[in-house]
Amino acid sequence: MIVYLRLLKESFGFAMNALRSNKLRTLLSLLGVTIGIFSIIAVLAAVDSLDRKISDELSSLDKNTIYLMKFSFGPSDIPQWKREQFPNVKYTEYVYLKNTMTHTEQLGYQIFTKRETIKYESNTVSDVNIVPISHEFIDIQGLKFEKGRFYNESEANSGAPVIVLGYEIAKSLFGDSEPLGKKVRLYGQKFIVIGVLKKEGSSIGETNDTAAIIPVNFVRRLYGDNNPNLTNVIIFKPEKGVDMEEYKSEISQKLRNFRGLKAGEIDNFFINVFSGFLDLIDNIIGQMNMVGWIISGFSLLVGGFGIANIMFVSVKERTNLIGIQKSLGAKNRFILLQFLFEAIILSVLGGIIGLIMVWAIAMILSKVLDFEFVLGLGNILLGTGLAAIIGLISGILPAISASKLDPVEAIRTGM
Incomplete structure (x- = not known):
């Protein structure tokens, strides 16, 4: 040695x-x-x-979370021209599935809409990611708050003009002053700030720091349910331990029945599992x-x-x-x-x-x-x-x- x-x-x-x-x-x-x-x-x-x-x-999201929408997360065998004819999921379908689905922990409804400008007195923030979502979103995504709260079921169903701001948006509008209870202008109307989310920091893609969350029914009242420029999605959070294939089959069967699809017709919707996105x-x-x-x-x-x-x-x-x-x-x-x-x-x-x-x-x-x-x-x-x-x-x-x-x-x- x-x-x-x-x-x-x-x-x-x-x-x-x-x-x-x-x-x-x-x-x-x-x-x-x-x-x-x-x-x-x-x-x-x-x-x-x-x-x-x-x-x-993405740790706050369950990998079994399902996104029901007219688009697919990944490649699809269905021709593009046919996919473009798929209808948006509707609020009535969300209500129907919420009342009939089994083994479901939470079920929410979200609309993807264009970015907007938010104003407070002389302060303006442009290019804000507006997130219209039902009240279940807080439990689906596990939101954490710097101060305030999320809107409740009653406020969500009525489309109340309340808003939850991302950390950076609140900072830009209010600086060091208290944001809760203040009124900001969005869509030409005044929204009451009821909550501010905790800072997330830099992110891959969108971050809640630059987002503003509002009740989905406010946007439905503003744009209607058949606006082609909006994309709607129903979000499912299954109970733990559920058989995912059986759960997806239940979603498919119930929505096909609701839409009146015949036996030989293909699904005109996509059931996207979050784990597929991770893969x-x-x-x-x-x-x-x-x-x-x-x-x-x-x-x-x-x-x-x-x-x-x-x-x-x-x-x-x-x-x-x-x-x-x-x-x-x-x-x-x-x-x-x-x-x-x-x-x-x-x-x-x-x-x-x-x-x-x-x-x-x-x-x-x-x-x-x-x-x-x-x-x-x-x-x-x-x-x-x-x-x-x-x-x-x-x-x-x-x-x-x-x-x-x-x-x-x-x-x-x-x-």
Whole structure:
């Protein structure tokens, strides 16, 4: 063991000497490994951070939550022209399903509408995401409040002019003053602020920080139930442990009966399970990882050739020393390990530089973009391990050639 430790120390010394003696040549050769490790770990860290962010944001939603609407979350076998003829789900269908569905914890109705402007005295916020939703939304999405409350069933059913503001919207309209009880102007009418949501921070897609939630019946009264510019959706939160296939079949059968669809006709609606949306996201993240590995693989290939080049040059420069070592009794495996260790050390140094670059850029972007980029221990170990493997593969041929040198010929050639 002591012999191998001494061998490792000696190999480290040779690697450092190569860096000191031929700085430019060595750094250029290591550049491929550095860029390769940087590319792979940067992509993996970014994707991991994105995945963690999405998981945190969607953690409040049950993966079995179902969205019944005229659009599909993913690809569909139904032709587009036929899908475009599908009708919007209606409020009467929501009421019918709410009264007849079994094994349902919550069932809500939402309208996707265009963005609007909200005013309070001289303050104006444009491009606000308006969320018209029934009163069950608070239990379906698990909303958290900075202050105030959500509207109740009576306010929701009557379409009362009450509003719940996202954190950023409330901050922009009221600053540090108390928002509850104040009246803001939306759709040309005054709404009473009854609640402000807790800050969520940066988000993938929409965030409740820039949203305003109002009773869905207010928008129904304003636009009617058959407006082609609006998209309606019925949201189901099944009871825990329910058989999802049976539950979806029950939804389908009840809605087909309500719409009077005949036995041979296809469903003119889509039952989208939230877990399917999560699978779609996982698939996209997996593809991003794969693309990152493919692109970075070319850099690692170039880096491997660079390390091999250094080691062949190192063998040539130290031919005389190798001959002396072998004439003094050094065995082939010690010469082999000496050069292998040296190649691995050089490659790992290149990998560490790449990891430091990822860490530095992650820190900068986290502050600038208000998005937490995380360089996890797993990715650090992966980057270091990859660099070591590249060094091992790149150094094997030079190390074998060094170990097979004849001591007499090596000394003569070195002289």
